[in-house]
Amino acid sequence: MYGKSTSRAGLLLLGIQLTALWPIAAVEIYTSQALEAVNGTDVRLKCTFSSFAPVSDALTVTWNFRPRDGGPEQFVFYYHVDPFKPMSGRFKDRVVWDGNPERYDVSIMLWKLQFDDNGTYTCQVKNPPDVDGLVGEIRLSVVHTVRFSEIYFLALAIGSACALMVIIVIVVVLVQHFRKKRWAERAHKVVEIRPKEEERLNQEKKVSVYLEDID
The missing domain is CATH 1.20.5 (Single alpha-helices involved in coiled-coils or other helix-helix interfaces)
Incomplete structure (x- = not known):
């Protein structure tokens, strides 16, 4: 009886050690954080990532937008095997896919900037089993001229x-x-x-x- 308890305790301890050694399933996101662009021009919102898991067809990318002057979060772009553009809203016909998941690049291009495009753009990547991690942010400032x-x-x-x-x-x-x-x-x-x-x-x-x- 004592021997069985010792064996179970040993297996439990081994399991805890292996869990501690196993890398945390989290995606790391990298963005420029702050970006300035001239009104009426095009801008590339760069977002790259790193993941312990190999990139597969299960990869998903979600871009959203929070206006600087407040208001609800808005959908910008979605990628899952193929890019999905917004069918309505301010970003319709103004955003295109400019990434390459095999190179860990999930960037997008935003055309014909307007002053009401000022705000924070978020980039979220999920690469199962790596589905956790912080969301990348880019604070875009649309100006008359670049400082x-x-x-x-x-x-x-x-x-x-x-x-x-x-x-x-x-x-x-x-x-x-x-x-x-x-x-x-x-x-x-x-x-x-x-x-x-x-x-x-x-x-x-x-x-x-x-x-x-x-x-």
Whole structure:
């Protein structure tokens, strides 16, 4: 009796250990969290995920929208083997599938942005048996013009500095080239002048000798 109880306790402990070692069935969602786009343009709402389970036909993706000024949550897009666009509402004929589940990408494209598209877009992925996990969120701000970030200005400054360095190098190379060319022309002129000068001196010597002979 005691031996059976010990065996059961051992099996129970082993089961608990295996459960602890087994990965939690949860899908991890990755989004840009905050996005800014110009009114009237198109924008890609990027959403990627990771899952312990291999991607299969059981995968489902649900996109919803919460307006910034409040109101009920609205359906945006659904994917299960094939994409399902909204048949009515603000997103009708304005949203298309732009993902690739095999690459863990479930992004969508939103066309012709409007100011009332401001709000939070949620991306939920279920990949059985991984069905739990947090929902990804993207806070979209539709603006008249895009405000440039500090990173943009830093990149612009670095790019300008690099361009200036290239221009300086080109100027230095050109200056050296023209200097060498000018020196070569001067040297050539000197070489041409010397034979003429020597010939003139020889002629003067000959005249001088001739005059001495006459005297």
